[in-house]
Amino acid sequence: MTTDFHNLPDAQGRFGAYGGVYVAETLMAPLAELTAAYERLRVDPSFIAEFDYDLKYYVGRPSPIYHAERLSRRVGGAQILLKREDLNHTGAHKINNTIGQALVAKHMGKRRIIAETGAGQHGVASATVCARLGIPCVVYMGAVDVERQAINVYRMKLLGAEVRPVQSGSKTLKDALNEALRDWVTNVDDTFYMIGTVAGPHPYPQMVRDFNAVVGREARAQMLEQYGRLPHALVACVGGGSNAIGLFHAFLNDAEVRIYGAEAAGDGIETGRHAASLAAGRPGVLHGNRTYVICDDNGQIIETHSVSAGLDYPGVGPEHAYLKDSGRAHYLGITDDEALAAFHELARSEGILAALESSHAVAQGIKLARDLPKDQLVLVNLSGRGDKDVHTIARREGLSLV
């Protein structure tokens, strides 16, 4: 019997053994309220029409599939195709989700939005939609990230959001998530929590996936239209995993399409300095769901490392945990150095500055294509653009821009 991957999660928000609702009692009611609202809206034709309209006229969808011909020639294997999410308004796939959640918040009559952010991309995407709705937006961001992502902090402020640096724990994304949950517990009546990835308690992993699934739906139709066939393989980077599940979802039931997630191996998985939850973590419970986490033998979450702040997270969406265990998708580690090399390769061969997150996918795509015949197609999700990363790259390479 073949699995229908489109039937997940179940009513309890489970993807096999993963997912669920592991939160403090006070949050159970607002989560139930959100689940009920989302269940109603996701099948409401007028809601879907509103979402599609915004994606087309505000975000600029559909994003094209671009044949990276020169890169493919240099690699010398399969043809590398790029799904250009970097061309969206605000420069990444993150806006697909915040457009959707903003509409849900509006329909629920919420008057205040909170969000967490690591690299700042989801914070910017949240601040963007809040500006458009005229709703106050508070973004929690680890104090360490505030420091290393100064430009995105300023972008959020320009868009009218309040950025609150988080001083607890490791002062990074996971702590920003904790603080956003604490805010939500305290302001459950009027506040909508806009989670930026396919993690968190149900219904977030499902809802965020659904809003990003437009990526894969478009890509599948574009592949058939432009190439008359589906790709041999899909590749996307995985931190929390929203761009990856967005691309993968429409293809999950196409058994002949191979699926690869590129996790951040940082300095190398063997060094312990990485963020590869699926490749090197173990099943546990974090931020409201059961999934693979990076923790020590006492169950304490360990600080992760990646050159890319957007992949620097010790958990991962529960649907990816399920796809890993079921063997439907494969998750491999890409080191900082490999990602940077891919960043430069794409810049020089195609004139595209990819985000450091997406550069992990490009690196994985190159590895994969190298060993495949020239007539095969490998579709890589170019989830975001790299403008935000030029300072990080310059610093790493010993240059100063100012």
Added chain:
Amino acid sequence: MSRISERFAELQALHRPGLIPFITAGDPLPEATVAIMHALVEAGADLIELGVPFSDPMADGPVIQHANERALAKGVGLGQILDWVREFRRCDTQTPVVLMGYLNPVEIRGVERFAAEAVEAGVDGVLLVDCPVEEIATAQPLRAAGLDQIFLAAPTTDEMRLQQVCAAAQGFLYYVSFAGITGAAHLSTDAVRERVTALRQRARTPLAVGFGVKDAATAATIAEFADAVVIGSALVDTLAGGVDAADAVQRAKAFLAPIRAALDALTAGHAA
């Protein structure tokens, strides 16, 4: 009957409001934890909640977050905490001990293994903050081993879920006095009174109230309608200043004794 149920039965017979101090295990000093537990009992604690430190305590306010960070920095883990309970039990076989914390440390140790070890060490109940009644199957081995699974009820808990929570609750039901994190400031005792009075109709277990109870006066007001009062953040904050074990023990006694006195005055008032 569990040690927790026995203790609440005694309290009821004596018309004595229960006093439940919460401390973070290993804070301010790992070597002081057992001594602090004994000191709290001496100063009038009826049950002790021992917080298991976690790296990501999402339901806790800054005071307990920092206590967690300090304890973790000193390497405090579940195995050591069970050792402390075992040591406490050598001199105190009467006072129930509840471990309160988050799921991941228990999961990584193995729920069944932890359950067996906890029973053997003398733990009586476990409160897993991020394990609501919907996920009760996760904690089944705890119940099977004979530990009481303590549940929270909150102002946001609706009627239908309240029935589930009350049906699943063992030992006592912990009512969270407001929608917020531990140690926050805005406790309205009138609203809590109303909710707890309504909860009585549903609950099959005694009711304890916590989150935001900071002083003797608030504790005494709560004790008028609840079976027990939980005090956490204010105590943890006081202990945090302890320079050595003796000082921490002194601080624990000095903090809890006046609260016990205020609760006892209430009993005396009723008796008169």
